[in-house]
Amino acid sequence: MSASFSNFAVSVRAETAFTVLAAAKRLIAAGKDVIELEIGDSPFSTPEVVVQAGIQAIRDGRTHYGPSLGIPEFREAAAEYVNREYGLSVAADNIIAGPGAKNFEQLFCEAFLNPGDGVLVFSPHFSTYPPNIARRGGRMVLSALKHARDFRPNLDDVRKFLAEDPSPKAVFLNSPHNPTGGITLLEDLEELAELLRGRDIAVFSDEPYDRMVWNGRHYSLLAQAEMIGQTVAAYTFSKSFSMSGWRLGFAVSSAKTIELLGKLTNTALSCVPPFTQLAGAVAMREACDERDRQMSEFGRKVKRLVDELNQVEGISCLMPGGSFYAFPSVASICNRLGITSHGLAMYLLEGADDARGVACLGGECFGEAGSGFLRLSCAEPDERLIEAVSFIAAAVKQSSRVELYLSTHAAFRLAAPYAVE
Ligand SMILES: Cc1ncc(COP(=O)(O)O)c(C=O)c1O
Incomplete structure (x- = not known):
């Protein structure tokens, strides 16, 4: 028999970004083209x-x-x-x-x-x-x-x-x-x-x-x-x-x-x-000059991603004051499709298309107050960011595909509609 773990250890939930990263890597290894916007890492090399x-x-x-x-x-x-x-x-x-x-x-x-x-x-x-x-x-x-x-x-x-x-x-x-x-x-x-x-x-x-x-x-x-x-x-x-x-x-x-x-x-x-x-x-x-060059490149990419997201019907995204994350509200899309925001994120990765996917996180991975939002990092090249947004725009229109995904992922069914701010 094995010894029982402490109550604390059993209660620990690891950072979801790492779990989604692992799922994305598995799909990539199996041949899927995944645009990775899930993890907060820099795409640049160490100076x-x-x-x-x-x-x-x-x-x-x-x-x-x-x-x-x-x-x-x-x-x-x-x-x-x-x-x-x-x-x-x-x-x-x-x-x-x-x-x-x-x-x-x-x-x-x-x-x-x-x-x-x-x-x-x-x-x-x-x-x-x-x-x-x-x-x-x-x-x-x-x-x-x-x-x-x-x-x-x-x-x-x-x-x-x-x-x-x-x-x-x-x-x-x-x-x-x-x-x-x-x-x-x-x-x-x-x-x-x-x-x-x-x-x-x-x-x-x-x-x-x-x-x-x-x-x-x-x-x-x-x-x-x-x-x-x-x-x-x-x-x-x-x-x-x-x-x-x-x-x-x-x-x-x-x-x-x-x-x-x-x-x-x-x-x-x-x-x-x-x-x-x-x-x-x-x-x-x-290395502060190089740091500043990389950071201004990030700033440009964040703005580009946010501008693209705001073109999608049902998405509303603030230009972040800082960080390399976009945090769009997708509450009205989730309400229409009856799916939670993390469910939507996982659908974009696993369910929306057999050959392609977008990896990102539902806002609730950061606590209930994040429900109704997605978090996307902007570490991929510009053209991939734009492709990701087009992919999302098309994927959320496929309600029957969402329904199919929900039929095997019941935990992602939205129990009550999100407030739309
Ligand atoms: C808010 C916040 N705190 C801490 C960390 C951890 O930083 P590090 O990987 O340097 O330990 C991160 C990394 O994503 C973060 O977003």
Whole structure:
């Protein structure tokens, strides 16, 4: 007999993007032409100067354990980088290296939450927030992000959380936002800081898309007076420098919090490989021009995708303030076809055509508040993005094919119509 798993492990749902990615790859291996808009990865190569720095660091023997907080060269480069980009005045002891940004969700929860503590999460939300909050027995309190408000956080819900929750302890903030592409404006950050400053409330400020702001610039809560003591901001090289497979990121916070996160890192993963950190230091110092070229290319592609989507009857898509995702409302199409939005996504991949498919995600993969939307990334070449939209436009007209798909996928039948905003 095998030993039973913990209640926590049994309750974990992995990021759906990876599940759909696996399904898409299976279909591609079987010969299907799939336009892949499901995963948030960069189609660009890691900048050459960074690749060379990584190879050189391996040749130089930087292949052993390093400090759990990160090597000094990396921490200094990251401090300079955020000071330059976001007007902060932090030092190396405000920085900890990590394997991307995701790991800091877990460390943040370990650092601040006790079982039963309330954590305000704006929803739809990144799908690994719930399991990381659950790991510590935290209690997620959801605040809906609304299409009608450009998916900006609702600060009245923050007030209510602070006033009414039995033990409010943390807020998860993510700007630019995945999946909606919404931005927390500077005025929102100022107001949020006013509400939280001086209280025993910690903020996880998840900022992986910091270089993908399409109008104006990115602002961090860290830059608000005194907020560094209550904030852990997470950054990654995955998106900005096309380094998702290197697994490198860092967090910025007060020296006291960073020291604690170092202790927690030590117990979980010892350290991030020194050679990836050396490559990351070179990225921050020498690859920002290439980063900016790649990012403006993304901005152009997002606009193109959104413009195309808005030509399709029944689809309404905001131009995202940031990120490389389009998050169109497909509620009226779903209502007409009687299919859920993730059902629609899976129909586009598996059911709409035998030879072709489009891989994307239903908004509910990011929580109930995402129902009625699709998330499409724009990592494919322009002509494939345009083909994907034409494919979607044709596929949603084939109601008998949808019905056939639903006859074998009953879980995707829409129980009650979505609200159409
Ligand atoms: C909101 C958000 N947080 C964290 C991550 C994880 O970033 P990384 O792969 O660098 O750990 C992602 C990646 O898609 C994301 O969208």
